Amino acid sequence: MDNIETKIMQELKGIIVKPNEPLCKYTNTRTGGxxxxxxxxxxxEEARKTVLLTKENGLDLTVIGNASNLIVKDGGISGVVMILTKMDSVRIDGDKVVAMAGAALIDATQAAYEAGLTGFEFASGIPGSVGGAIFMNAGAYxxxxxxxxxxxxxxxxxxEIRTYKNAELDFGYRHSRLQDEDDIVLEATFLLKHGDKEKIHARMxxxxxxRASKQPLEYPSCGSVFKRPVGHYTGKLVHDANLQGFTIxxxxxxxxxxxxxxxxGNATATDYQNVIKHVQDVVFEKFGVRLETEVRIIGKD
Structure with a gap:
C-alpha cells in the first residue's frame, strides 16, 4: 500500500487526495468506514486522470456525490473513492440549466428559479447531487x-467521454442506464421553460x-429507504406492521x-442494515410484500 500511496500522491499531484479517509464524514447517515x-x-480532466490512474494500477474505483441515498458499510471501501462534490458549477444557458455532477440538486433548482425557469421545482428539496439524481432518476411530487x-x-x-441524449438514458422508476453500465456522470443539461418567478418560488x-412537515429532516438519514412496491405505499406497509420507532x-x-x-445517536452502517432486514422480513411476513431497497448499500462488511 505504501508504494501505491506514493504513486497516487505523485501522479495526482494538485488534486486533493486523502488516504485512509473516514467516509462517515461525507454520508448523510453519518456512518461508513x-x-x-x-x-x-x-x-x-482531473476526474478523467483519476479514472485512468486507477485503471492502470488495477485499483477498485467507487464514485459518490452527496451520498444522500447511500449507505457505506462499516468496513469501508477498498481502492479509490472519487468524491465529486467539488465539481459543483451551475450555469444558465437560455432555457437550460447546465450543472456539473457534484453540484447540489438544490443549487440547480435555485439557479433555475433565479433565471425564471420552471420545471425543476419538484426537486427543490431533494438533498442529493446532480450526478446522483441522474443515476437514480430521482423524483418527488x-x-x-x-x-x-x-x-x-x-x-x-x-x-472515454460520451454524451447521451434523454432517449438513450433508459430512464425508469429510480433507474437509468448508468446503473447498468457504470458510467460516471460529469455534467447534465436540463431543458426547462420560462415561467413566472413568483409562481415558481411559491411552488418551491x-x-x-x-417536506419539513412530513420528513424527519432533524435527524441524519439516507432518505427514502425502499422503492414503492406496485399497488402499495411503503410508508403505510411499515406503519401497519407497527415498525415505526423500531430501533437497533x-x-x-x-x-x-x-x-x-x-x-x-451513533448508529453504524450495520445497525442500518439490520433495521432494513428486519423491516423487510416483518412486512413480508405480515403482508406478503417484499420491499426492495432504493438506497444503495456499498463497501466491505
Whole structure:
C-alpha cells in the first residue's frame, strides 16, 4: 500500500487526495468506514486522470456525490473513492440549466428559479447531487429527472467521454442506464421553460413546507429507504406492521415518516442494515410484500 500511496500522491499531484479517509464524514447517515484513498477532483480532466490512474494500477474505483441515498458499510471501501462534490458549477444557458455532477440538486433548482425557469421545482428539496439524481432518476411530487434531462455527459471506466441524449438514458422508476453500465456522470443539461418567478418560488416554498412537515429532516438519514412496491405505499406497509420507532443500536425507523430510517445517536452502517432486514422480513411476513431497497448499500462488511 505504501508504494501505491506514493504513486497516487505523485501522479495526482494538485488534486486533493486523502488516504485512509473516514467516509462517515461525507454520508448523510453519518456512518461508513474508511476509503483507502478519497480523491476530490475539481474538473472533468482531473476526474478523467483519476479514472485512468486507477485503471492502470488495477485499483477498485467507487464514485459518490452527496451520498444522500447511500449507505457505506462499516468496513469501508477498498481502492479509490472519487468524491465529486467539488465539481459543483451551475450555469444558465437560455432555457437550460447546465450543472456539473457534484453540484447540489438544490443549487440547480435555485439557479433555475433565479433565471425564471420552471420545471425543476419538484426537486427543490431533494438533498442529493446532480450526478446522483441522474443515476437514480430521482423524483418527488409528480416530477422526475427524466422529465427535464436533455443530455448527460459521462466518463466511462476506460476514460472515454460520451454524451447521451434523454432517449438513450433508459430512464425508469429510480433507474437509468448508468446503473447498468457504470458510467460516471460529469455534467447534465436540463431543458426547462420560462415561467413566472413568483409562481415558481411559491411552488418551491410549498414543497419545502411539505417536506419539513412530513420528513424527519432533524435527524441524519439516507432518505427514502425502499422503492414503492406496485399497488402499495411503503410508508403505510411499515406503519401497519407497527415498525415505526423500531430501533437497533442508533438506527431507528422514523416515528415521523415510516419510509425513513434515521440515525438517532451513533448508529453504524450495520445497525442500518439490520433495521432494513428486519423491516423487510416483518412486512413480508405480515403482508406478503417484499420491499426492495432504493438506497444503495456499498463497501466491505
Amino acid at each position: 474508511p476509503a483507502d484513498f478519497a480523491v476530490f477532483p475539481t474538473s472533468i 409528480d416530477g422526475e429527472i427524466k422529465d427535464i434531462a436533455e443530455s448527460v455527459t459521462v466518463l466511462t471506466r476506460s476514460g 416554498e410549498e414543497l419545502s413546507f411539505l 443500536g442508533g438506527a431507528q425507523v422514523s416515528k415521523k415518516h415510516a419510509g425513513f430510517i434515521v440515525n438517532v
